[in-house]
Amino acid sequence: MTSLLSDPFLQLPTENSVRVVWFTEFAGIQHYVVYGENLEHLATATTTQLTRVREDNQSKVTPVYDTVTQRKIWRHEAEVSEIIAGKRLPYRVVSKNDLEVIESKIFTLSALPIPETPLKILLTSDHQLMPMTAANLQKVCETIGIDAVFFAGDLVNISDRASEWFDDNRGGAFFPCLQGHAHYELQSTIYQGGEIIQHVPLYPAIGNHEVMGRFSTTKGLNEQFYDAVPRFNGLDKDNSFNTDTYEEIFTLPGNKRYYAVTFGDIRLVVLYVTNVWRSPSLDSNIKGRYQEAEQDLDYPESWGYGQHIFESISRESQQYQWLEKELNSIEFRKAKYKIVMFHHPPHTLGANIVPPYTAPIQNIERDENNKILAIRYDYPKEKDYIIQDLIPLLEASGVHLVFYGHSHLWNRFRSSKGTHFLESSNVGNSYGAYVGDLKRPIPNNSVYAATGDPNGLDPIIPTIAPIKDENNQPLPYIASNEITAFSIFDTEKGRVSSYYFDTRYPHSNIIQFDQFSLLS
Template sequence: MPVALLCEPYLLDPRPDGIHVLWHTERVGRCQVVLAGVDVPHLTDQQAYAAATGRAESGDGWRRFPAETRLLSRMREDAESSVPGRTYSGVTRRLVHRHLARVGGLPAGRTPYRVVSIDDDGRADVTPVYSLAPAAPSGRPVRLLLTSDHQLMPMVPANLAMVGETAGTALDGVLMAGDMVNVADRASDWFDSTRRPAFFASFAGRAPGRWPGAPILPNTPLYPSIGNHEVMGRWSETGSLEEQFNDARPGEWDVTTYEELFPVPRSDAGGPRWWSRTIGDVHLISLFVTAIWRSPKLTGRGKFQEAAQDVDHPQRWGHGQFIFEPIARGSAQYRWLANELASPAARSARYRVVMFHHPSHGLGHHSAPPFTDPVPAVRPGGITYHYPLGDDYVLRDVEPLLDEAQVHLVLNGHSHVWNRFRNAAGVHWLETSNVGNSYGAYDVTSGRSRELPDGYVQQGDPGGLTPIVPTVAPLAGPDGAALPYVASNEVTVFTLLDTADGLVRSYRFDTVDPEAGVVLFDEFALDGP
């Protein structure tokens, strides 16, 4: 890893003639620039340094784009952090500066670029040569990686390495349906954890171990959505960051770090929390649809009750599995979604894709209880919470909007499985988040039940859809029956959407048997069953 850079550059929100390039350092530095142009690959490090610091803003085959720098406001470490050469006894502020350069005037196609970062002592880091591109022209076919829930899981580097081998590293976008790290305000989760593969390290091909990942985000723009792990709870200078993450309350939660790391794409109504973009022939809508995770256990503070000892202490209540941002009919986000689906950009797109974190259709554990506000009941000696299935906001309110707008694909995450469905209106629902830490699949073929209280869907899709068995090479259960899911801590999955042929292809890779290679196991057409 270079001396100053905490991560390799990553790309956000391409525009018709430009794109945003971001990178991070601990110190402000003397100079932070992007060099872009056809001759950038031929510059030596010394020539790149001269181009970054000289008077001329351009030269033969290169242009210079200075970055705007700001200090991230909530980055910290704690005793659970694993930072190279450092230890922390408690919650400690960590200085992380964001550098954002707007690279403009780009021609069609790919342009080579490098970042030059010069620190406060005059030491220069010059990155390898990567490539960037303006937004894909409206109507042009694109290739997109669909993923979520990386959370520093051990199979992530292998997963991304196989993406690179299968599809290359220069795609039109990475659609990330939330849960990028475990604790959003822990800097090392993003940049340099030595215990587990950090988010940007894996996506830059710099993770330690057998599989380093692949340099995807330095070459491909990221389109993110917010998962529950991007939300922090109440600020505290004591305890641990994990405790703070779990200490969110209604109206007392925070997504500042997410918004500072990913300031774009954004919309006027939702900022970076919900937005839309047209990527070639795809119109993508990203929503903020997630809830606090609470333990499903029936003792202590959790989804279904408050701890008995906390009943008389409201400041300790967890308030059940409450929703962060409303999406119910009539909410600001719902109204924006309805208008967006009816917009000319959405209606004229060849494909319409909607992305959010919570999987109301799914075989995973997190598809239940329903995605609705907890209904409290106060009884002698206890407070319990109920979640009526008929009030699931995704199934009751959002899905009819998507059906009416003829959305082609809904991308979810959260349950750490691969499964897919197609509803009666022809909308495909896909979760492709199997990179480890699987909680299992709860289907008749697995024989497993969710172990929830009576009255909740214990097995199958709570939304009532039948899971689709992979069309090419499904995994088989012990009895030889084809499984409609992948839920494994050894077999990892990634999915590619290629609109040139309108196909969504899912691949699996067995990290225990790598010689078997990447296996295409499912393929379906967005316009077909």
């Protein structure tokens, strides 16, 4: 029997409507949503085919693909309208083909919440099919009811690999984890994720893993992902980088890459602040953050151009100018809670904050015959666009919380101006906190920070139940591949609460370990 490729999920609610989106592997002849107390109303869907999703020999899916192959997937979107804010209604989606009528289970939807509605927002990021993600989301649902998901990027690993979104056979694909259909085993326990986005809207930001590099019909998808280059001399997206699959999957305001929405008492501003990930290795054979690979020196078409930025947030950029207007808007200024979300960390103990967030400066070393001996990249700290341009603007505008991800750990900070900074990305795994003897890999004689927050803030020790080190001292972070963390913003109380679950002990309780108020 034919089935839907995903359950429906909710997008872009307004005062009297919400979009319902789902996917199938058949074009079908009719797709619609039925909704209302007795499912008496009908909204017809518009159908489009995803243009970039493919599989290859690295995909974990059945059937096996020997070469890069387009996967035929159709997206269906219906606008459910004339609904009342504050009233939750049942709905289901229906897809018909020539032989069958396929229906989803019944879920619930609602319009945009009005101001002063008590809301609980899941703050999450960096799922990427990592081992603890399904457990994390299952524990979210067992702990608290959620009204929306704010997702600070890195939803999957390879954006154009369809199975990472829908049906990776390891059991932890993106939609199954957020829809309660995962099947991921840890410590002899199967975790199913949480039935979340069928009922509440998802607001994502672009992380580096939502960006694909140069398009190819023959190179593997992993290779294409890492093959992003800057848009020199007007290069088109096929020859530089693109976010096509991300933009085709989600319904978002504006240009989809950055946007702002009001959700209850929150004004959420979502930015496109991420750069290509390059290896920090200093091995001469690695195309990395700090150098080109030795074997590529004579082949400019193989250069990576360092850890280049996809869309600028410098003071002169179009995105910055859009942000200035947003921060001066009536919607932003009158909001009780002002939250800005993006992917790259302004403050963290993690690895990915180094080097500074700026355009790489290329230095080419040549011999007397003009032969290239080395290509290196520098990143001047005084030109860090996040610290020098973005954060001063946000602080001057009264932003309460800057929420981000990328380094796969939990830590938080507060600036002298009272702005809170939270990274709650120890969801599926961790790459460590760089403190003490654990040092980031950086070039010799480098000015880059090997430990701590390079931008000068001290991490805050969790206020309730911090994890302790071997000397029984409280740690100002969680960086674990066994303990998973999540954070919830409660608009009624104005508080962000963070919880952890130790996957080594499947029957253990969820522990609230931190809490802070946005307006204090």
